[in-house]
Amino acid sequence: MFRPQIKVLDCTIRDGGLANDSHFTLDTVRAVYRACCEAGIDYVELGYRNSKEMFSPDEFGPWRFCDEEDLRRATDGIENPGTKIAVMQDAHKASAEDLLEKKDSVVHTVRVATYVKDIDKAIAIENAARAKGYETTINVMSISTEPDFDLDPALEQIREETGIVACYVVDSFGALYSEQVDFFVEKYKRILGEGIEVGGHFHNNQQLAFANTVEGIIKGANFLDGTIYGLGRAAGNCPTELLLGFLKNPKFDIRPILDCVVRTIMPLQKEIEWGYMIPYMITGILNQHPRAAMAMLKSAGRDDYRTFYDKMLELVE
Amino acid sequence: MFRPQIKVLDCTIRDGGLANDSHFTLDTVRAVYRACCEAGIDYVELGYRNSKEMFSPDEFGPWRFCDEEDLRRATDGIENPGTKIAVMQDAHKASAEDLLEKKDSVVHTVRVATYVKDIDKAIAIENAARAKGYETTINVMSISTEPDFDLDPALEQIREETGIVACYVVDSFGALYSEQVDFFVEKYKRILGEGIEVGGHFHNNQQLAFANTVEGIIKGANFLDGTIYGLGRAAGNCPTELLLGFLKNPKFDIRPILDCVVRTIMPLQKEIEWGYMIPYMITGILNQHPRAAMAMLKSAGRDDYRTFYDKMLELVE
Numbered sequence: 129m130f131r132p133q134i135k136v137l138d139c140t141i142r143d144g145g146l147a148n149d150s151h152f153t154l155d156t157v158r159a160v161y162r163a164c165c166e167a168g169i170d171y172v173e174l175g176y177r178n179s180k181e182m183f184s185p186d187e188f189g190p191w192r193f194c195d196e197e198d199l200r201r202a203t204d205g206i207e208n209p210g211t212k213i214a215v216m217q218d219a220h221k222a223s224a225e226d227l228l229e230k231k232d233s234v235v236h237t238v239r240v241a242t243y244v245k246d247i248d249k250a251i252a253i254e255n256a257a258r259a260k261g262y263e264t265t266i267n268v269m270s271i272s273t274e275p276d277f278d279l280d281p282a283l284e285q286i287r288e289e290t291g292i293v294a295c296y297v298v299d300s301f302g303a304l305y306s307e308q309v310d311f312f313v314e315k316y317k318r319i320l321g322e323g324i325e326v327g328g329h330f331h332n333n334q335q336l337a338f339a340n341t342v343e344g345i346i347k348g349a350n351f352l353d354g355t356i357y358g359l360g361r362a363a364g365n366c367p368t369e370l371l372l373g374f375l376k377n378p379k380f381d382i383r384p385i386l387d388c389v390v391r392t393i394m395p396l397q398k399e400i401e402w403g404y405m406i407p408y409m410i411t412g413i414l415n416q417h418p419r420a421a422m423a424m425l426k427s428a429g430r431d432d433y434r435t436f437y438d439k440m441l442e443l444v445e
Numbered sequence: 446m447f448r449p450q451i452k453v454l455d456c457t458i459r460d461g462g463l464a465n466d467s468h469f470t471l472d473t474v475r476a477v478y479r480a481c482c483e484a485g486i487d488y489v490e491l492g493y494r495n496s497k498e499m500f501s502p503d504e505f506g507p508w509r510f511c512d513e514e515d516l517r518r519a520t521d522g523i524e525n526p527g528t529k530i531a532v533m534q535d536a537h538k539a540s541a542e543d544l545l546e547k548k549d550s551v552v553h554t555v556r557v558a559t560y561v562k563d564i565d566k567a568i569a570i571e572n573a574a575r576a577k578g579y580e581t582t583i584n585v586m587s588i589s590t591e592p593d594f595d596l597d598p599a600l601e602q603i604r605e606e607t608g609i610v611a612c613y614v615v616d617s618f619g620a621l622y623s624e625q626v627d628f629f630v631e632k633y634k635r636i637l638g639e640g641i642e643v644g645g646h647f648h649n650n651q652q653l654a655f656a657n658t659v660e661g662i663i664k665g666a667n668f669l670d671g672t673i674y675g676l677g678r679a680a681g682n683c684p685t686e687l688l689l690g691f692l693k694n695p696k697f698d699i700r701p702i703l704d705c706v707v708r709t710i711m712p713l714q715k716e717i718e719w720g721y722m723i724p725y726m727i728t729g730i731l732n733q734h735p736r737a738a739m740a741m742l743k744s745a746g747r748d749d750y751r752t753f754y755d756k757m758l759e760l761v762e
Binding site: 386 | 623651653654660663684687691699706707723726748750751754
């Protein structure tokens with residue numbers, strides 16, 4: 129009935145941090161961490177470990193950097209029967225020098241996010257993180273715009289030059305339909321071969337984040353990202369609660385996530401706007417970064433969908 | 446690139462009417478009708494033609510009955526280059542006697558909604574409607590709870606005793622995952638045979654309404670329901686705008702639907718609550734009618750998801 133290899137990673141704080149410059153309160157981070165531990169989720173990603181030279185600590189909150197003392201404040205005293213802590217490093221905005229030795233850190237897994245063009249930087253960070261003792265993954269962003277002649281050799285290089293446990297299909301634009309998910313998961317499996325799991329991280333511009341995650345599972349992806357109530361930049365992510373509702377592994381308990389939705393995540397709707405909205409749908413169907421939609425939604429013309437659609441169409445035609 | 450057999454039916458007013466007892470203003474119905482005509486949508490369903498003995502006209506709005514004069518008021522003066530008008534009749538709450546002869550009506554298609562147990566009533570209505578000159582379909586509701594030994598003979602009976610153009614898989618509870626959509630669409634095709642198209646009508650309890658519609662398309666379903674911005678009872682429906690964004694047929698124009706979202710449908714959010722909410726998700730994953738979730742959301746305990754989950758779980762375990 130269930131596939132024991134499947135691992136769920138909740139990245140509510142990390143991906144949600146793109147919507148509020150990582151300015152979550154300590155209480156929020158502790159509540160999310162506690163819910164994930166109680167729910168039996170395999171991994172919880174508490175933010176980025178990005179460079180303070182690339183991001184100003186005056187502007188960005190602590191979860192853009194995940195200093196070790198902040199991670200300890202977020203996790204101390206909360207019973208953890210096995211949920212592993214992850215942080216993300218952006219290949220072009222982070223340095224492995226910011227990682228302590230694994231034995232001195234609460235972090236278990238470093239996920240390196242990269243565009244195909246930065247694959248050498250990503251591999252360098254992955255190698256250094258692994259040398260310090262961390263489990264590693266590589267998350268290939270904006271995959272819906274990467275031609276095969278760039279993506280395939282990048283995946284070959286990942287296979288040859290890293291020791292990652294998983295490589296993720298990342299649908300940054302929320303543009304993929306199920307048949308394209310099939311295409312990418314099958315390509316990853318074929319090129320990466322045995323020993324590297326395929327992961328899936330999908331955005332919800334077209335209300336397909338959860339469906340694409342299930343499609344990934346059907347095709348063999350075993351590392352799956354979700355965020356509680358779909359919290360995330362723009363249209364948001366695959367809701368963790370839907371993923372747990374689908375998976376049959378009795379180790380998962382959806383109840384702590386339901387509590388967290390109502391007590392911790394829904395109150396954030398006062399400050400953060402995320403979810404299905406027509407401008408994000410438009411960038412999704414046109415396979416574009418959501419930034420134009422985010423800007424449009426902050427403008428006086430935020431209701432003029434037709435003009436926005438026509439303008440975006442000009443960009444792609 | 447596109448399959449010309451695919452027909453899109455917008456049932457915003459009909460399915461949305463389950464959320465407001467069919468109390469749409471004439472302006473709203475005209476705006477939806479106009480948008481569908483301008484968008485090139487194949488069918489627009491303007492409500493139920495149900496019995497005034499089963500539903501009190503004091504309690505329910507005009508779109509529960511779709512009197513001919515109301516349909517004419519809703520459509521007069523709006524240019525229609527080919528969008529067909531449909532109404533729905535509930536097999537157990539309607540009578541074919543309420544249908545005029547087709548030549549005296551603006552209605553083109555009568556869709557008969559039925560539970561498997563009411564299949565004889567549905568067939569009687571379908572036969573009578575067809576005798577009056579209408580195109581007909583049968584929409585089999587709550588299919589996620591129908592065992593094969595009931596559903597299969599019902600489909601055989603439909604094949605033998607009707608002249609419908611399409612028979613719909615209706616996921617009333619928003620419970621189906623993609624592999625189950627495959628199962629039902631393939632079963633319908635196998636039993637119904639040539640000459641009857643398979644249709645799909647999916648609810649969004651698990652954010653799968655659009656994904657399941659696409660899955661239906663992949664498996665060969667050609668009659669597809671949507672509602673603008675997903676408006677509908679409880680979690681709502683497959684958003685028509687997403688469906689048009691996916692389909693490649695150049696006859697469709699998404700722009701009038703985008704206008705209708707912002708001008709006509711979003712303002713309804715002040716009166717009608719629909720969309721993804723945790724209680725609807727819970728009834729979806731447990732394959733239950735959303736009525737318990739609807740009642741819970743009207744109660745003082747509308748935020749206590751955990752208690753609701755535990756209570757629903759008791760029902761199914």
